[in-house]
Amino acid sequence: MSSIELQPTKKRLNGELRVPGDKSISHRSVIFSSLAHGTSYISNFLTGEDCLRTVEAFRLMGVEIEQKEDQLIVHGNGITHLKEPVHPINFGNSGTTARLMSGVLAGLPLFTTAFGDESLSKRPMDRVVVPLKEMGAEITGRNNHSLLPLAFKGRKLKGIRHELKVKSAQVKSALILAGLLGEGETEVVELGETRNHTEMLLPEFGVQLKVNGRSIKIEGGQELQASNIKVPGDISSAAFFIVAASITQGSDLLIRDVGLNSTRDGIVRAMKQMGADIETKVHTHVGSEPVGDVRIRGRMLKGITLKGDIIPNLIDEIPILALAATQAEGETVIKDAKELRFKETDRIEAVVQTLQSLGADVEGLEDGIIIKGKTQLKGGIIDSYGDHRIGMMGAIASLISQEPVTIQDKDCINISYPSFFEHLNETLS
Numbered sequence: 001m002s003s004i005e006l007q008p009t010k011k012r013l014n015g016e017l018r019v020p021g022d023k024s025i026s027h028r029s030v031i032f033s034s035l036a037h038g039t040s041y042i043s044n045f046l047t048g049e050d051c052l053r054t055v056e057a058f059r060l061m062g063v064e065i066e067q068k069e070d071q072l073i074v075h076g077n078g079i080t081h082l083k084e085p086v087h088p089i090n091f092g093n094s095g096t097t098a099r100l101m102s103g104v105l106a107g108l109p110l111f112t113t114a115f116g117d118e119s120l121s122k123r124p125m126d127r128v129v130v131p132l133k134e135m136g137a138e139i140t141g142r143n144n145h146s147l148l149p150l151a152f153k154g155r156k157l158k159g160i161r162h163e164l165k166v167k168s169a170q171v172k173s174a175l176i177l178a179g180l181l182g183e184g185e186t187e188v189v190e191l192g193e194t195r196n197h198t199e200m201l202l203p204e205f206g207v208q209l210k211v212n213g214r215s216i217k218i219e220g221g222q223e224l225q226a227s228n229i230k231v232p233g234d235i236s237s238a239a240f241f242i243v244a245a246s247i248t249q250g251s252d253l254l255i256r257d258v259g260l261n262s263t264r265d266g267i268v269r270a271m272k273q274m275g276a277d278i279e280t281k282v283h284t285h286v287g288s289e290p291v292g293d294v295r296i297r298g299r300m301l302k303g304i305t306l307k308g309d310i311i312p313n314l315i316d317e318i319p320i321l322a323l324a325a326t327q328a329e330g331e332t333v334i335k336d337a338k339e340l341r342f343k344e345t346d347r348i349e350a351v352v353q354t355l356q357s358l359g360a361d362v363e364g365l366e367d368g369i370i371i372k373g374k375t376q377l378k379g380g381i382i383d384s385y386g387d388h389r390i391g392m393m394g395a396i397a398s399l400i401s402q403e404p405v406t407i408q409d410k411d412c413i414n415i416s417y418p419s420f421f422e423h424l425n426e427t428l429s
């Protein structure tokens with residue numbers, strides 16, 4: 001297990017940065033282009049381990065996918081040419097691969113099996129298995145079909161109307177994909193707004209959907225056509241630098257070409273509410289996805305309460321937001337975030353343990369975290385828990401700690417941000 005010791009630094013973040021491609025959009029680009037007819041070109045694809053799992057899944061089903069650095073060329077032949085994989089599919093650490101691919105595998109006339117790593121094998125799959133079974137899917141798995149490994153005896157599914165029980169874009173997307181491969185109309189009704197990349201990107205592949213408030217309707221049997229996608233920078237990766245620059249006085253950082261979809265920009269809204277100095281400027285659109293630049297200058301922050309509808313719009317950013325809150329004057333309360341307990345690790349527990357061990361005043365709630373600021377962090381040895389976002393939070397904490405911060409198992413950062421340490425070194429001055 002590799003670790004890294006980061007020395008405390010009085011440095012600031014300056015200059016310009018481009019973060020790697022968006023993880024959610026990268027996954028969806030590979031899935032849609034692999035199901036499509038024709039050759040799709042995907043640029044600025046995130047070559048993190050999670051997205052490569054999705055690539056491997058389709059390679060196992062016979063799709064030719066070329067990778068040249070961060071460009072993918074996907075030679076799709078339509079769904080009828082997908083082959084039954086001889087070997088089980090490895091979803092690795094990737095919840096997005098597991099949930100979205102479950103929707104695909106349940107609806108293809110193939111027998112497939114799939115497994116994940118230790119973390120993914122503990123994460124709930126019944127949230128997709130149960131509604132897929134309502135559509136007629138034959139899925140079996142461990143623990144009464146709620147945990148990986150899963151086996152899919154794929155077949156044509158029938159459209160249903162389903163009201164989501166969790167605020168999850170992964171479940172929503174799995175059902176949209178299953179509906180697309182199935183017969184008749186599928187309607188998915190969201191419990192609350194979640195990231196809408198599936199709805200934004202499918203039309204780029206010639207698929208029609210009807211989105212009306214929380215309802216998404218899709219007609220089965222539509223053929224996907226190849227498309228060219230330039231993936232925007234990942235706001236979830238940018239979040240580490242947005243917080244780093246905000247909590248180091250004298251910083252002035254420009255992050256270029258970040259995806260600023262309103263279902264994902266909760267981190268910017270929350271940081272502004274805390275008093276952060278952040279300017280965003282949308283300069284282009286990739287399909288319907290807004291893309292722009294984010295400028296951050298270091299400034300004193302204040303504690304806030306975060307709950308309700310904004311939570312799914314910043315769900316993956318809560319660990320780094322909690323670190324920001326340790327540097328804010330007053331109390332920050334994060335609630336309605338129980339979903340954090342079902343991520344790569346129990347992120348409520350992991351954030352509380354990690355920040356406490358660094359010297360912060362933090363308390364866990366059943367569905368959130370209370371952070372009292374402002375505290376001087378001491379530093380120390382922390383476990384990433386094999387969770388990329390906890391590892392990166394620890395690395396940013398070293399910028400404001402008195403003593404070095406050592407991160408054990410740092411390699412998990414390659415899940416979503418392989419160039420993270422290079423980017424951190426490049427922007428520090």
Ligand SMILES: O=C(O)C1=C[C@@H](OP(=O)(O)O)[C@@H](O)[C@H](O)C1
Binds near residue numbers: 171173
């Ligand atoms: O659809 C997606 O790409 C994702 C949805 C979110 O998960 P949930 O759907 O479980 O909320 C998020 O945490 C994950 O990193 C990516």
Ligand SMILES: C=C(OP(=O)(O)O)C(=O)O
Binds near residue numbers: 095
């Ligand atoms: C929760 C995450 O991803 P996934 O669910 O795809 O493992 C994440 O990237 O923070």
